[in-house]
Amino acid sequence: MTGRLHDRILLITGAAKGIGAAAARMCVAEGAIVYLADIDAAAGQTLAQSLGENAHFLSLDVTAAADWDAACAAIADRHGRLDALVNNAAHMVIADLAQTDLESWRHVQAVNVEGALLGCQTCLPLLKHSDHGSIVNMSSTTTRLGLPPMLAYTASKAALLSLTKTLAVDFRYQGLTIRVNAILPGRINTPMLQMTERLMSGVDLETDPKVEELMAEMHIGHPEDIARAIVYLASTESAYVNGTEFVVDNATTLG
Ligand SMILES: NC(=O)c1ccc[n+]([C@@H]2O[C@H](COP(=O)([O-])OP(=O)(O)OC[C@H]3O[C@@H](n4cnc5c(N)ncnc54)[C@H](O)[C@@H]3O)[C@@H](O)[C@H]2O)c1
Numbered sequence: 001m002t003g004r005l006h007d008r009i010l011l012i013t014g015a016a017k018g019i020g021a022a023a024a025r026m027c028v029a030e031g032a033i034v035y036l037a038d039i040d041a042a043a044g045q046t047l048a049q050s051l052g053e054n055a056h057f058l059s060l061d062v063t064a065a066a067d068w069d070a071a072c073a074a075i076a077d078r079h080g081r082l083d084a085l086v087n088n089a090a091h092m093v094i095a096d097l098a099q100t101d102l103e104s105w106r107h108v109q110a111v112n113v114e115g116a117l118l119g120c121q122t123c124l125p126l127l128k129h130s131d132h133g134s135i136v137n138m139s140s141t142t143t144r145l146g147l148p149p150m151l152a153y154t155a156s157k158a159a160l161l162s163l164t165k166t167l168a169v170d171f172r173y174q175g176l177t178i179r180v181n182a183i184l185p186g187r188i189n190t191p192m193l194q195m196t197e198r199l200m201s202g203v204d205l206e207t208d209p210k211v212e213e214l215m216a217e218m219h220i221g222h223p224e225d226i227a228r229a230i231v232y233l234a235s236t237e238s239a240y241v242n243g244t245e246f247v248v249d250n251a252t253t254l255g
Contacts (some may be wrong), residue, residue: 003031004235009130010078011035011071012230013062013119014089014102017188019138023086023222023230028054029230031237033079037062037071038089060113062089068122079231081129086114087140087160092192094199096148105152113119113163120167124178133178134235136227137164139245141184141253147198161245168243179242181233187220219252 001115010027013018015036021043024036028206037060048057054081058074062069075082091111093104102206116137140157161182168180189195194206208214215221229248230240247253 003171004231005030008032008083009035009075009081010086010234011037011058011075011082011083012086012088013037013060013121014138016040016047018192019223019226019230020086020088021047022227023088024048024055024199025051026224026227026231028235030235032083032234037072037084062087062119063110063112065118065122066144067124068118069161072122072126075209076126076199080126082123082126083130083132083136084136085119085127086138086230086234087119087124088134088136088230089115090138090153090156090192092150092196093155094196095100095151097151098162100151108152108156109159111160111193112153116160120163123250127177127178128176131177132239133176134232134238135163135164135167135178135180136230137180137182138165139182139184141247141249142188143184144253160173165243170215172242179238181238181244181246183226183229183233184245184249185221185226185248186247187218187253188223188226189215189220190223191218209228221248221250 006085010032015024024034027034033054035056037236039061041059044057048055055242057172058071101167108130139161142154143158147233164182197203
């Protein structure tokens with residue numbers, strides 16, 4: 001199969017649903033061999049099976065170092081390299097300062113920041129075997145806004161952005177051909193946003209029969225809008241794009 005990701009080996013976390021699932025579909029369609037990693041084994045396995053022989057499910061909790069070791073060992077055995085790591089898995093909690101307890105704060109940081117850190121650390125030896133390695137970290141346009149009910153989440157996405165830029169420079173200084181970029185999506189209709197909107201605005205983006213009209217009114221995007229940015233950053237087309245904040249939000253953070 002040919003395509004923009006022909007023969008490239010990708011690992012996408014949080015690939016069972018939402019943006020990760022759309023990215024897995026699109027990357028396989030573009031010729032990649034994709035490892036879909038998620039804690040939701042039922043949804044992840046079903047999706048991987050539906051995508052054919054170039055899609056493989058990995059049961060992986062991004063906070064568990066042992067899961068990362070096992071995933072990288074499996075990819076090393078089969079391919080000896082990894083071309084792109086997409087740190088997409090995340091956990092969202094709706095809580096402001098008064099409602100935030102340390103345990104939930106720490107869990108959000110563990111999944112959204114430490115999960116990506118572990119991924120970068122564990123996958124680095126495999127990425128070094130790629131001619132054009134790429135790490136894509138899923139940050140958020142919430143890093144540019146003040147959103148009181150998303151305290152822990154926005155802080156985690158800002159930390160991930162900082163990690164992205166620092167690693168991009170670090171790897172370039174080391175002479176590695178591994179780029180590190182962040183995508184900052186606006187609001188995208190996924191299970192995460194559906195949960196958030198139900199709680200915050202009472203809008204049901206999952207079952208409302210006029211969902212497409214609602215999305216247009218609210219300037220909400222589709223998971224595929226972000227999947228296209230992932231394809232670009234995971235491919236060699238973006239060879240000179242490094243350390244960037246790739247905002248994909250239909251200008252909603254501008255006004
Ligand atoms: N949907 C949006 O509006 C939006 C906006 C900005 C940024 N983002 C970011 O995009 C990414 C994907 O978001 P989404 O909306 O598709 O989310 P989602 O909640 O719909 O899907 C997230 C996936 O991550 C998995 N996951 C959760 N914890 C995990 C863990 N510990 N280990 C492995 N997998 C885990 C879930 O099982 C799920 O399949 C996230 O990083 C999110 O912060 C989303």
